Each structure stands twice: as C-alpha cells, then as structure tokens.
Amino acid sequence: METNHLKTNHLGRSTVEVTELGFGGGPLGGLFAPLDDGSAAAALAAAWDAGIRYYDTSPHYGLGQSERRTGAALRRRAPAAFTVSTKVGRLLVPQDPEGRQDPEGFRVPATHRRVWDFSRDGVRRSVEDSLTRTGLDAVDILYLHDAEAHFEDALREGYPALDELRAEGVVRAIGAGMYDTAMLTRLVREADVDAVMLSGRCTLLDHSAYDDLLPACAERNVSLVAASVFNSGLLATPDPSPTATYDYAPATDAQLERAHALARVCAAHDVPLPAAALAFPLLHPSVASVVVGMRTPEEVEANVAYFGTEIPPSLWRSLKDEGLMDTRVPG
Structure with missing residues (x-):
C-alpha cells in the first residue's frame, strides 16, 4: 500500500494493511460541534498528505455524514492506495427531522433514526x-459496532453474516468495534x-486490554486497533486541563492527578503527553493501528507531529x- 512515511501493518491473517496512525471519522459526522463540508474535506486532504492511508467511518457518525465525506475524499484515489473500514449494527431509516437535531451527540439534522x-x-x-453513501466500490474492513447491549445477537447472527461477506469477497477483513474488553475477548476466542x-x-x-483481550489476540493472531487513546480529552494536551473529560464525562480528581503525574514524567523525558499516549498502544505487537478522530487540518498536523515524536525507552521504564x-x- 502506498504511503508517504507511516509504517503499515497487516490485520491478523488477512491481506489488509493499515497505517499505524489512522483517521477516525467520528468528528466528520459533526460530533459535539457542527462541521462544514469544506473543513471536513480539508482535514481529510491533510491526512492524506501526511501519509495516513487508513480511514475509519460508520453510519452512526452524523447519520451517514461521515461516510459521505469519507467517500468523497477517497473516490478519486486508487483503491489499492488506501484502506477504509465502516461498521454495521445500526440501520438508518429516513424520517422528517421537523427541525430537530440528532439526539446522539452529532450536530446534524435528525433526517434519519437509528434502528439496531x-x-x-x-x-x-x-x-x-454504506457503499451507496460512500460511492466506493467496496470497503476493506467491516466491524460489528457498539454491540454491548446486543452482544448475543451480534455473535449469533452478525458475525456469521460478516464471515459470509468475507467469504464472498465483498470485504477483506472483519471484526468488531466496542469498549467492552470481555465481550471482545469472547469474540476473539x-x-x-x-x-x-x-x-x-x-x-x-x-x-x-492487557488482562484478557491482548493475550487472546496474540494467541489467535488477531490484530487490535486502538481508538480513543486520549480517553476523550484528558490525554490530548501536554498539560491536562482541570475541565478535561475522561470517556466523555468530567474527569475525576483521581484521574486528573494521574494524568498530571504522567505528564510530569513525560516532560522530564522531553516527550509531550499526547505523543506518549499515541505511542503507548503500539508497544504491544498485536496492536496494528491507533485511530484518532480529527476534524481540521491543524488537528491532523498536530497529531501527526505527536505521532512522529521519538520516544526514548527510558520514558517507559520511568x-x-x-x-x-x-x-x-x-518496552
């Protein structure tokens, strides 16, 4: 796969390659704040120019807006030059928005409702x-999405459907995207x-992830893609803010104290905290990529710079x- 300088890794036993830094498409759907088409296109172009070749999206992100924008940016590229993943589990059913905004955190009109x-x-x-929205001929990776409350259905019905699509050559790699490590471990096994x-x-x-999931991935030759590596904000700046969020809720005093302790050790080694946060997951050989949500060229440039920071082994020891x-x- 063509890249400027970012290393690529295979996903498990598949033929799919991903760059170690991937573009997360949540913000393209207007997550927490509106985003216009021009800004989204500029962010995607900056990612491409920086060598990012793995793009992750989902119908959930902005009721299809993220998929449309991702497809618009990638359709003019050679398919072999990039990897794109999307997700299943929520169907989008058209409805009259009647002036309402999407109730699930995306600043877009409620033109559709989600049906599990x-x-x-x-x-x-x-x-x-998804193929219609993106305008792409195919997607490379398909994930079962946010199946925590529907896990038995996802395992019993969703997984065989993905396996069938992979056997038919519709997609080249399959898996699931969740936050529950126990459920993902069960899926892997x-x-x-x-x-x-x-x-x-x-x-x-x-x-x-080190309790059960990463050992299971290593045993079964399954790759892990790490998302939300800044824990939604607390690790996103060199000096964690007292108003920062942790997993989309206000950070507790204990979480802030630990983040500041991490930042102090990082600073002593001349490493910004976000650079260490991006490098940390890739210390494990089963981790193939770190996917970061980005909405502007400036965010792309900052994350690429952090990702390119040389991390001395002494930092991990400290x-x-x-x-x-x-x-x-x-490490």
Missing part, C-alpha cells in the same frame, strides 16, 4: 447502504475475526518505576 439490527439481512442492507477495534481500554490511563504503567506492557 445485527441480523443477516440487516448487516447486508447496512453494507449496501469463539469466532474467526481479523481485528477488533477497542475504544479507550488500551491507553496510558486504562491498561485493561513510568513503570513510578507505578504509572503496568509491568506487563512491553
């Missing part, structure tokens, strides 16, 4: 709808998936010595 559906027919319809996308549980502040990093983490 992990059935075979629902999965296949979702893929068809009971199904034949290529990758799992884990939100917020393989970070400097939360090492719970974090372990200070009791801030699990001794199970390599």
